[in-house]
Amino acid sequence: MLNNQVANTVIDHALSLGADFAELFIERNQVNAINSLSSEVQSVQSGIDFGIGIRMIYGNKVLYGYTNKNDETELKKIASALAAKDLRDPTTSSTSFNFIGPTDLHPVGLPLSQGSEVASKVAYLLKADAAARKASNLISQTRGICMQRQQAIELFNSEGLHTSDTRHYIRTSLTAIASDGSEQATGSRTEGGLQGWEIHEHIDASATGDEAARQALVNLSAKPCPSGRMPVVIGNGFGGVIFHEACGHLLETTSVAKKASVFHDQMGEMIAHSAVSAVDDGTLTKEWGSINIDDEGMETRKTQLIKDGKLTSFLVDRLGAQQTGFDRTGSGRRESYKFAPASRMRNTFIEAGKNSFEDMISSMERGIYASHMGGGSVQPGTGEFNFAVTEGYYVENGKIQHPVKAATLISTGPAVLREISMVGSDFALASGMCGSVSGAVPTSVGQATLKVDDILVGGNA
Amino acid sequence: MSAQPNDNQKLAEHVLSKVKSSGATGDLIVDAGESLSLKARDGELEEYKVTSSQIFGLRVIKDGRVGTAYSEASDSDALDSMVEQALINASFARVEEFEKISNSDDTLATDNALLCPSDAVSIDEKIEFSLALESKLAGMDKVKNVPYNGVQDVTGQRQVFTSNGLNAQSKSRTCLSFAYALVEEGDVNAMEGLGQAARIFPALDADTLVKQVHLNTLSILHGKPVPSKHYDVIFNAETQAEVFHVFASMFSGKSAKDGVNPMRDKVGEAIADPRLTILDNPSLTDGFGYALFDAEGTATDKLALVDQGSLASLIHNSATAAYFDTQSTGHASRGPKSTLGVGLHQLEIKAGTDSDSSLKAGTYLELVNLTGLHSGANPLSGNFSFGASGYLCRDGIRGQAIRGITVAGNFFEMLNKIAAIGDTPIWDWEHSSLMPSIRFSDVAISG
Numbered sequence: 001m002l003n004n005q006v007a008n009t010v011i012d013h014a015l016s017l018g019a020d021f022a023e024l025f026i027e028r029n030q031v032n033a034i035n036s037l038s039s040e041v042q043s044v045q046s047g048i049d050f051g052i053g054i055r056m057i058y059g060n061k062v063l064y065g066y067t068n069k070n071d072e073t074e075l076k077k078i079a080s081a082l083a084a085k086d087l088r089d090p091t092t093s094s095t096s097f098n099f100i101g102p103t104d105l106h107p108v109g110l111p112l113s114q115g116s117e118v119a120s121k122v123a124y125l126l127k128a129d130a131a132a133r134k135a136s137n138l139i140s141q142t143r144g145i146c147m148q149r150q151q152a153i154e155l156f157n158s159e160g161l162h163t164s165d166t167r168h169y170i171r172t173s174l175t176a177i178a179s180d181g182s183e184q185a186t187g188s189r190t191e192g193g194l195q196g197w198e199i200h201e202h203i204d205a206s207a208t209g210d211e212a213a214r215q216a217l218v219n220l221s222a223k224p225c226p227s228g229r230m231p232v233v234i235g236n237g238f239g240g241v242i243f244h245e246a247c248g249h250l251l252e253t254t255s256v257a258k259k260a261s262v263f264h265d266q267m268g269e270m271i272a273h274s275a276v277s278a279v280d281d282g283t284l285t286k287e288w289g290s291i292n293i294d295d296e297g298m299e300t301r302k303t304q305l306i307k308d309g310k311l312t313s314f315l316v317d318r319l320g321a322q323q324t325g326f327d328r329t330g331s332g333r334r335e336s337y338k339f340a341p342a343s344r345m346r347n348t349f350i351e352a353g354k355n356s357f358e359d360m361i362s363s364m365e366r367g368i369y370a371s372h373m374g375g376g377s378v379q380p381g382t383g384e385f386n387f388a389v390t391e392g393y394y395v396e397n398g399k400i401q402h403p404v405k406a407a408t409l410i411s412t413g414p415a416v417l418r419e420i421s422m423v424g425s426d427f428a429l430a431s432g433m434c435g436s437v438s439g440a441v442p443t444s445v446g447q448a449t450l451k452v453d454d455i456l457v458g459g460n461a
Numbered sequence: 462m463s464a465q466p467n468d469n470q471k472l473a474e475h476v477l478s479k480v481k482s483s484g485a486t487g488d489l490i491v492d493a494g495e496s497l498s499l500k501a502r503d504g505e506l507e508e509y510k511v512t513s514s515q516i517f518g519l520r521v522i523k524d525g526r527v528g529t530a531y532s533e534a535s536d537s538d539a540l541d542s543m544v545e546q547a548l549i550n551a552s553f554a555r556v557e558e559f560e561k562i563s564n565s566d567d568t569l570a571t572d573n574a575l576l577c578p579s580d581a582v583s584i585d586e587k588i589e590f591s592l593a594l595e596s597k598l599a600g601m602d603k604v605k606n607v608p609y610n611g612v613q614d615v616t617g618q619r620q621v622f623t624s625n626g627l628n629a630q631s632k633s634r635t636c637l638s639f640a641y642a643l644v645e646e647g648d649v650n651a652m653e654g655l656g657q658a659a660r661i662f663p664a665l666d667a668d669t670l671v672k673q674v675h676l677n678t679l680s681i682l683h684g685k686p687v688p689s690k691h692y693d694v695i696f697n698a699e700t701q702a703e704v705f706h707v708f709a710s711m712f713s714g715k716s717a718k719d720g721v722n723p724m725r726d727k728v729g730e731a732i733a734d735p736r737l738t739i740l741d742n743p744s745l746t747d748g749f750g751y752a753l754f755d756a757e758g759t760a761t762d763k764l765a766l767v768d769q770g771s772l773a774s775l776i777h778n779s780a781t782a783a784y785f786d787t788q789s790t791g792h793a794s795r796g797p798k799s800t801l802g803v804g805l806h807q808l809e810i811k812a813g814t815d816s817d818s819s820l821k822a823g824t825y826l827e828l829v830n831l832t833g834l835h836s837g838a839n840p841l842s843g844n845f846s847f848g849a850s851g852y853l854c855r856d857g858i859r860g861q862a863i864r865g866i867t868v869a870g871n872f873f874e875m876l877n878k879i880a881a882i883g884d885t886p887i888w889d890w891e892h893s894s895l896m897p898s899i900r901f902s903d904v905a906i907s908g
Contacts, residue, residue, distance in 0.1 A: 034553075035800075037719055038719070038720065040555040041553055041554050041555050042554070042555065042800075043527065043528075043529065043550075043554055043800045044528060044529075044550035044551075044553045044554055045528075045529045045530070045531075045550065045798070045799075045800065046529075046530050046531075046546050046547075046550055047518075047530055047531035047532060047543070047546075047798060048531075048532055048533065048534070048539070048542075049533050050533050050534055051514070051533060060502075060505075060507065061505065061506055061507055061508070061509070062507065062508045062509075063508075063509045063510070064508065064509070064510040065510060065511045065512060065513075066512055066513075066514070067513055067514075068513075068514055068515055068516075068533045068534065068535075078511065078513075081511055082509060082511060084584075085506075085509070085584070085585070085588065118553050119553075122553065140720065141719070141720045141721055143719075143721070177720075177721060177841065183842060184723055184841045184842050185839075185841075185842055186839065186841055186842075225846075225869075227689050227867065227869065227905065227907030228689050228907055228908075255608070258502065258606060258608045259605070259606055259608075260606065260608030260609075260643060260652075262650075338512065338514070340508070340510070374836045374837075375833075375835060375836035376833060376836055377832055377833055377835070377836070379652050379832070380608075381608055381641075381643040381650065381652035382643075382650050382651060382652050384832070384848070384864075384865075385832075386832045386833035386836075386837065386847070386848035386867075387833065387836060388833060388836040388837045388846065405842075405844055406837075406839070406842075406844035406845060406846045406869055406870075406871075407846055407869075408833055408837045408846035408847060408848060408867050408869070410832075410833075410848040410865065410867055456686075456865060456866075456867065456907060456908070457867075457907065458846045458847070458848070458866075458867020458868070458869050458907045459846065459867075459869055459905070459907065460844070460846065460869040460870055460871070460905045461905075
């Protein structure tokens with residue numbers, strides 16, 4: 001996407017301004033989104049983003065700028081403007097580029113560049129819509145979306161790196177709204193992956209509609225949630241957001257290097273119950289959070305974060321490695337050319353255990369079964385996190401009693417990791433978007449159903 | 462900016478002539494911006510970021526069907542491709558009976574002296590400000606570090622052109638500073654942050670921000686949960702604005718048209734305590750939502766949303782207004798990448814009659830921080846559950862600091878459980894809304 005000679009000249013220019021390291025990140029992002037509402041196509045949107053990000057590092061200081069233009073003069077102008085306050089004699093010289101294309105772990109079948117497949121996507125959305133409406137006459141509205149994205153990236157840096165990759169993202173979801181005349185409730189189902197529209201061969205529109213309607217109807221019948229400290233069994237798949245928020249963000253060197261993570265000085269120590277082993281893995285085939293290379297050009301890998309409760313690795317990007325001394329883990333990620341990369345999660349999950357669902361539920365005298373989780377957030381400095389329960393049930397005397405609504409779980413990362421006492425075997429992954437300092441990136445969360453012995457449940461009963 | 466306004470007008474004429482020659486109508490949004498962003502760490506500059514960007518967003522209507530497309534490239538090939546793609550997208554969409562391109566052929570512009578004033582502050586001085594902000598806060602009692610801090614100077618420009626001749630331009634500047642302090646004492650730590658926003662850089666005040674962030678964080682450091690029960694609650698200016706914005710879609714004519722607004726059929730009905738009057742007031746010049754016209758070029762005006770407890774109006778663009786057989790309220794919103802929607806400019810809640818001593822009489826919780834707003838609220842049902850921190854107060858005096866609690870309830874029911882409305886409206890720090898303090902009764906707190 002950028003001429004080698006232009007890249008070489010710009011990087012040489014950046015180094016001539018005294019930078020220790022210089023990098024060009026070129027991105028062309030093609031997007032197509034189809035929205036359905038009321039059993040019709042509401043809108044079809046498409047567009048192309050293009051830009052180049054320039055990163056220059058002086059010691060631990062990052063200078064970053066971007067432009068929508070790809071001409072040499074504009075790029076050199078930005079580099080000069082960035083370095084205006086840091087000019088010094090050159091400390092290093094560039095190495096000639098050596099192009100290395102990554103191994104493609106995620107071959108695509110129907111990429112966006114070969115066609116938007118609008119008719120097929122519309123058929124999928126309307127089939128899911130029909131299934132949801134057929135489930136009950138209490139389903140009053142449905143909203144669907146199918147988003148496909150093709151992100152082509154190219155990287156050059158002053159160490160001679162030249163690489164490129166193309167990522168294919170597909171995500172589709174249906175939200176159903178149930179109404180009984182006085183109250184309304186929602187349910188949804190999302191499917192996604194690092195692949196093209198060939199995903200439609202593996203997902204069932206009717207099942208998507210059925211599931212969205214089922215959840216909406218459950219929530220319509222839900223009672224106010226009891227509140228206070230109690231045990232909670234968290235469902236598999238998106239339930240993994242608990243680890244993502246409670247621990248994952250605290251293991252990113254973006255926070256660790258600033259000592260803004262409660263785990264910054266606990267490498268090698270027991271930070272979780274011995275039942276907990278956790279991984280961040282960018283290599284899983286066609287998973288939503290997978291990549292071939294990170295946004296600094298490093299091949300992705302599997303990183304064992306916690307083994308049997310012991311902290312074994314952080315998530316480390318280039319700057320994090322420089323600042324903490326830990327090896328890079330291929331975790332430098334960014335939303336687009338508009339952001340400098342930062343250490344971020346990929347597919348992050350707690351590994352499966354051996355406990356049964358029945359054992360977990362029957363062990364609770366009074367508690368909550370949070371079968372489906374929503375999003376959450378964390379304050380890395382203190383580890384305080386929160387996340388929402390989108391489908392939950394009150395449990396009493398070891399038996400599921402009735403659905404509950406509007407519940408939030410809050411705790412701190414270190415506390416909840418020690419309270420995970422049982423982990424099931426029904427492991428699953430789920431896709432989501434994670435927002436942080438380098439923008440919103442696709443990530444997967446995952447776990448088997450697990451039990452937290454003590455956590456604060458915020459309800460309205 | 463990446464291109465001058467006159468350049469964009471020529472590009473817009475090129476794009477819209479192709480739209481018209483295809484038998485369609487259309488409007489084109491051109492957004493451009495420049496920004497400077499600084500972050501400091503350990504007394505040195507950690508990040509220096511400059512940006513310059515431009516994006517074209519086209520909406521076409523052909524045979525009653527709407528399609529949109531965008532491009533960040535401004536060469537004629539890219540713009541021609543954008544037109545072609547928007548027309549293709551329109552061919553798949555349903556017929557939108559009520560969506561039209563504005564008939565206006567006005568030329569509109571905002572006042573740059575008001576919304577985009579300049580100052581003489583140099584980049585060096587902004588760097589000094591950034592370094593001082595971080596180092597002063599880092600040097601305060603019990604502060605372990607200042608993990609998040611920054612200074613931004615952002616200028617944005619929007620131009621809206623239509624195939625019927627509308628040419629509307631607005632330009633604005635926002636200067637921001639923010640800082641979070643991580644304080645620690647023994648095994649206990651806390652992190653709080655705050656920001657400032659202004660039109661010109663000299664209006665930012667690092668010393669005031671440092672003192673406020675330090676005080677806020679230190680005050681909450683030894684906070685503990687309170688027993689679970691229902692309390693009277695007063696949100697501070699920031700959290701109260703956040704809560705109202707989370708549920709702002711209750712005023713959306715677009716959501717009502719789409720069948721996902723529970724207030725759709727309640728215009729004219731009592732939905733809140735009769736002392737509550739909520740406006741959308743784009744004419745308040747101190748607010749950052751100040752606007753003379755909306756995304757369709759329709760003139761804006763003050764609009765009562767809730768008048769003495771009754772739902773007075775929803776907000777409309779031309780399409781939702783036509784659907785409900787009413788007039789646009791000047792609330793059209795559209796970004797280069799999005800379809801036509803509606804959006805509030807800036808909320809204003811009318812002052813009540815309760816003095817500060819009356820508002821804060823007896824025991825109540827003052828909530829100063831909410832977490833999980835993006836995930837813990839259901840705008841459709843009104844149900845919410847957020848993490849929270851604050852203070853147990855009595856007669857206006859803060860007592861025990863509170864952390865590790867949740868606040869839960871139903872926002873629509875809460876509007877009818879108002880115990881008092883203060884007599885002094887204040888802006889939140891982002892200048893997005895002007896509200897007096899409201900005391901809500903019987904709010905579920907879990908600790």
